[in-house]
Amino acid sequence: MLELRALRCGYGLVEAVHGIDLNVRRGCITALLGPNGAGKTSTMMALAGRVAIQGGSVVFDGEDITRLSGGERTRRGMALAPEGRRLFADLSVGENLTVGGYTRSKADAARAQERVFGLFPRLAERVRQRAGSLSGGEQQMLAIGRALMSSPKMLLIDELSLGLMPAVVDSIFATLLALKAQGMTVLLVEQNVPRALRDADDVALLVAGRIVFTGPAQEARDSERLSALFLS
Numbered sequence: 001m002l003e004l005r006a007l008r009c010g011y012g013l014v015e016a017v018h019g020i021d022l023n024v025r026r027g028c029i030t031a032l033l034g035p036n037g038a039g040k041t042s043t044m045m046a047l048a049g050r051v052a053i054q055g056g057s058v059v060f061d062g063e064d065i066t067r068l069s070g071g072e073r074t075r076r077g078m079a080l081a082p083e084g085r086r087l088f089a090d091l092s093v094g095e096n097l098t099v100g101g102y103t104r105s106k107a108d109a110a111r112a113q114e115r116v117f118g119l120f121p122r123l124a125e126r127v128r129q130r131a132g133s134l135s136g137g138e139q140q141m142l143a144i145g146r147a148l149m150s151s152p153k154m155l156l157i158d159e160l161s162l163g164l165m166p167a168v169v170d171s172i173f174a175t176l177l178a179l180k181a182q183g184m185t186v187l188l189v190e191q192n193v194p195r196a197l198r199d200a201d202d203v204a205l206l207v208a209g210r211i212v213f214t215g216p217a218q219e220a221r222d223s224e225r226l227s228a229l230f231l232s
């Protein structure tokens, strides 16, 4: 579904990611793991068209999207729930979702919103509540729901579980597995390594802007050497 070839990205003269190769398989959950400052967010933002790509290429669903804008990537079916969630705190749940569906017709956005409410009933109950007054877990649901409003083929989630209670994380991962069962492709960044190794199909370990391992999550789970590497 997504192929990164020798991807370089960063900020002005500073390169944060130094030429990474990564394949994200269609209909699978891939976890991008690595220590603070490794370049995970830079990679996710570059994929979403919000951080400059300085070299290499990105092929999404058979099309080279390296030079496309963020909006053009959204229209082709890629959506990001960014680190820190970036909700509009003073807008309601419903208004935040409307923003996520800005590229769609009214009828399509209404259908997408019904689907989001089916996945996250908590959001339906709080449709008029200010996003800033939601719990952390509800805010993460809203950030994912807003991304789903464009009915993407692929969902990028940066820091899925950060700051959330285990029960809430369980519920969000269960929703991701339900989305996967409907054919969704997911690339997520996750600090909780055991959790990611358990629920992802594939994993990639990014250290200091370079990929040091990619492969099936099961391989990383079953090998003591790899588990230790991922947890270090």
Ligand SMILES: Nc1ncnc2c1ncn2[C@@H]1O[C@H](COP(=O)(O)OP(=O)(O)OP(=O)(O)O)[C@@H](O)[C@H]1O
Binding pocket: 011, 014, 016, 034, 035, 036, 037, 038, 039, 040, 041, 042, 043, 083
């Ligand atoms: N806006 C920016 N301007 C300049 N450098 C930046 C900017 N954002 C990030 N960087 C640098 O890029 C590198 C990678 O940062 P990035 O946020 O991608 O890491 P990360 O793996 O997401 O870390 P974390 O786990 O802490 O979220 C770091 O050296 C960081 O200082």
Ligand SMILES: [Mg+2]
Binding pocket: 040, 041, 042, 083, 158
């Ligand atoms: Mg980050």
